[in-house]
Amino acid sequence: MKALIRATFLTLSTLLVGAIAAQSGAHTGHDSSHAAVSNAQLDAEDVAEEHPTHAEGHTKFNPGEMIMGHVGDEHGWHLWGHTTLPLPIIIYNTERGFTSFSSGHFDHGHKTYGGYMLHEGKVVATTAADGTDAHHAAIDEALTKATWDVSITKNVLGMLVSITIMLLVFLSVARHYRTNGLGAPKGIARFIEPIILFVRDDVAKANIGPGYARFMPYLLTVFFFILINNLMGLIPIFPFGANVSGSISVTFALAAITFIITLINGNRHYWGHILAMPGVPKPVLFILTPVEILGVFLRPAILMIRLFANITAGHIIVLSFFALIFIFGEIHAGLGWGVSIFSLVFTVFMSMMELLVAFIQAFVFTFLSAMYFGSAIEGAHAEHH
Amino acid sequence: MLIEFSFGLIFWMTVSFLVVLFILGKFAWKPILGVLSERERTIEDALNEAKKARDEFAVLKSQNEDLMRAAREEREVLLKEARDIRDREISEAKAKAKAEGDAMLTRAREEIRNEKNAALTEMKNQVAELSVMVAERILKEKLSDAAAQKALVDKVMSDADLRKS
16 A cells, blocks of 8 residues: 555656656747748748648647647657657558558658658658658548558557556566465565456456356456556656557447457347347337447447546646646746646646546446446346346 | 547557457466465365364364263262272171171170089089088098087088189
8 A cells, every 4th residue: 555655656746747847848849840840931821821820839839739749649759859759650551552661751740751641640641752841742532541550659659568568567477376376465466466356356246247257358458458558648758658548549449349249248138138128018129129229339339438538538637737837837937837836736636536537447447348248148147127 | 639540549459459368368367367266265165174173173072071071970980889889898897797796705605604504513513522522521420529510510611622623
């Protein structure tokens, strides 16, 4: 418990220091680079037409852009100031074939490379020569449609980091159990074991009943995957801080796996209740059956949205408190400093909340998945109408 | 921008999650859950064993107590028997001794009586002899006067010491 509290404070302090440094650096850097680009533009009118916010961009702080930049996904990992870690672009195009190169070639989205460029953060195809200014190059719609972007983005890398940590932790815990045998758990195992027991007894056994053992690997993996990604998302310094579990693509994939496992395990009793609820008059079934079928899809959809919304909302709130500092700082430097105290207090509070939410959301996702599995294999042992 | 399904992210997410699921399922969850359930079973077994041992001990203890009680009762019985035997023997010995003593006394009395009778008989015989002897002497001597007769009787009488015979 003491170690946990210490770790929490460590996390929070790094979060605060890191966030301040990253944000203050990010925006001065961003703005000056934009300024440099716009100075280099020969056709000033064109710039103003194409990017109307650009002219104001280098003087005015844009909180929405800053927050979305931190919450969303990118083809590069912004480290500090002007430094961005370029990430590999991997593209399969049904017309052009397989391509892979560093995102550094795009020069923060200002240049084209290998027949591709970034448009609003997305890889699009173009026929312009390499090194053309991306703001002028035309998007080739047909080729873009044929493009499948499987790049290692910030979120993919963040997820791989979390997965590495997961594998290291749990394989070492497993080794500990193999060598330690039936003795009392030590080290990380002492912290992990109650969680595993909790997932087994209060999530799996409680919701699935007998036959729960089949679902244990998935439930444990999904619980720790979400938990670790949630916690990593709270640490704002590289290689953590990617908003993995707050990305709808990630929650979509997780919910889809839960959905598929539920469908595969659904027994006659389960499908019988969905397609023709027993004991219900025929005319009512015309209303009930579509609702039930809709429910089959809604349940994983709700799983997906709940995790995504909770994690993203927490991040947005924390970032908004930081944005307040810069908004007031633009009015007056002293005001910015003054507001920063309140922002820090609220950020600490929100970070505590997010730490709680990290556990709660991992639990809720696992719990609901277990409930769906339980309903899928129900009836084999307990008939109730 | 925020709610945007990215094919690449979904692809990597699915692939890497399934790989993690496979690796952890095979090399982490299986051994960990195995050890956990085995440990629980061991603890349960140990508790059951302890309970059984406790029950067995209680049974043994009550058996011991029964044995002790039985032994104590038997000792009492034995002691009582021993005491009875002793008492009986003492009383028997007493009775025997008394009987013997009585018999001895009777015998002694009888002997005394016999002796007495014998003595009396002897004394009678002696008295008779003496009388005969006195009578003989008297008859042998011619007695003239009474005084001389008397003196003679006294002399004879003093000669005949009863105690000496």
